[in-house]
Amino acid sequence: MSPSPLADNTPPPPVSFWQALLFWLKLGFISFGGPAGQIALMHQELVDKRRWISERRFLHALNYCMLLPGPEAQQLATYLGWLMHRVPGGIVAGALFVLPSLLILIGLSWLYVALGHTAIVAGLFWGIKPAVTALVLQAAWRVGNRTLRNPWLWSIAAVAFLAIFAVGLPFPLIVACAATIGYIGGRIAPAQFATGGGHGKASGTHHPALIDDHTPTPPHAQFRWSRLASVIGVGLLLWLLPMAALYQYYGWQHTLTQMGWFFTKAALLTFGGAYAVLPYVFQGAVGHYGWLSSGQMMDGLALGETTPGPLIMVVAFVGFLGGYGKALFGPDALLLAGVVAASLVTWFTFLPSFLFILAGGPLVERSHHTLSLTAPLTAITAAVVGVILNLALFFAWHLLWPKGWQGGFEWAAALLALAAGVALLYFKRNVIEVIIASALAGLLIQTLLHP
Known part of the structure; x- marks a missing residue:
């Protein structure tokens, strides 16, 4: 190799x-x-x-x-x-970037539901939750540090936080409002919304490559209207046929049909990375549909962080637990229900990504100029900071007061979250190292507290 x-x-x-x-x-x-x-x-x-x-x-x-x-x-x-x-x-x-992660997460999800209630596994996941809370806070800091470079963008982030925290507005509406503000702001004050692509430019000297700077665009990558129409048509069919089959066989309100529709929308809202769409997935999968609990969502995020592939593969865990918990094919086929649901949500989540590349690639190859973020996308990313912060506070609430204000404060969890945050933000430790250390610390704490 x-x-x-x-x-x-x-x-x-x-x-x-x-x-x-x-x-x-x-x-x-x-x-x-x-x-x-x-x-x-x-x-x-x-x-x-x-x-x-x-x-x-x-x-x-x-x-x-x-x-x-x-x-x-x-x-x-x-x-x-x-x-x-x-x-x-x-x-x-694209498929091989996702499939190993899907198979690994299906296996881990099965172990999670089969062994999650044992003392050892419960202790490990108790320790993981503080690390996940610190991870989401780190994501808000990282995205904010890169994006919030002037009072306009800080204001958008603050309004987005209040919109979801205090008013409870849905994530798609917040994205739409941010895009509108960015479009208007880009025309009024373009300098305030021009943050650039964030990946710099290539150096002027390099060794020859197979596809070099001046290598002609291959014939298959040249733009043709007929090709664009065919790619879009095939992509829409690959979405429409399974959705139509689910609707015809199960009806619109069935869990699998709703999963297909929900994760299609999620796939179109992931501006700013996986952490940007997690609040939307959390809002729908936990709050609206009840496919899993908030604690299980935190555990799934930890599994997504410690497995290869994109972090958004946490949707496979969500789908597995939703299908398994709803017993879609009866009590004797729980594993099958989990596998089918995990595979289904992965299909609907990643299908748009393939369509964007195969349809838009020839347009990009027509001009080898560096692309920059548009004003609406800059505003959306700013809004995402506020939304991620809300998710971090939500996780912190369930971590530190799991039984509400009257249930007492979880000092051990707070100290573990603080230690994970210091390791991530100050010492710049690897995510996997922090999660493993937090899990082992959680097992030790739970063993000492509940021998």
Whole structure:
């Protein structure tokens, strides 16, 4: 699997579809660290080591993916696979970025529902919850530090926080209002909403790559209206046929049908990364549909953080617990219900990502200029900071006062959350390290408190 060394001025040899497939399969199993870590890994492997694509072309594709709703690292893999090996290459690259994570999460979800009530597992997950609370606070800090660069954007974040915390407005409405404010603000004060793409520019010198700065756009990546129409048509059919089948067989109110519709909407609202859409998923899956509890959602987020693949794969855990808990196929087929629901929500969550890349890729290849975030997207990202902060406070409430104000304050959980926060924000420790340490500390605390 390791690429052979290349002379500095020698372009790499052509890469076959099967060579690329083996790389995408490997990537699917080692893509830890969230989008930043995954993108850095792809850059290291594809730009620095293998030289399959130049840095400028890599960043050009990345900046486009940053504009889209959905997991940018998975979309970048899809884009690069498509650029190298047409539509089959894009589908393989994007699917193998997700499938290992789906299989691992299905297995972990089954262990969670089967063993979650044992003392050891319960102690481990008790310790994980403070780390998850610290993780969400860290996400709000990270996104805010990158985005909130002037009073306009701070105001949008504050209003978004109050809108969801005090008024309880739904997340899609907050996104729509932020986009409108950004559009108007971009025309009134464009400098206040021009934050840029955030990934810089490629350096002027580099060693030759298989797809280099001046490599002509391959025929399959050239824009044609007929191709655009066919891709959109096929994509809509791949969404409509399963939705129509679910509606016809089960009806609109059935859990599987509602999951398909709900996660389709979630897929179109993931501006700003997985943490941006988590409040919407939490609002619907926990509050509206009751597919799982808030504590289970926190456990699922921890599993998503410690497994390869995009963090938004937490939807597979949500789907599994929803299907399992609702006993969709009867009490004797709980595992089957969980597997079907997890697979279904994964399909509806990631289908739009493939459509965005396969339909929009030729438009991007027409001009190799760095894309920047538009004013509406800048405003949406600012609003996301307030929404994520609300989610962190919600998690903190359930962590520190699990039985309400009258139930007493959980000092042990508070100290563990504080320690996790210091490890993440001050010492910059790895997410997986913090979660594992917190889980072991939780097991120790629970063993001492409840021997």
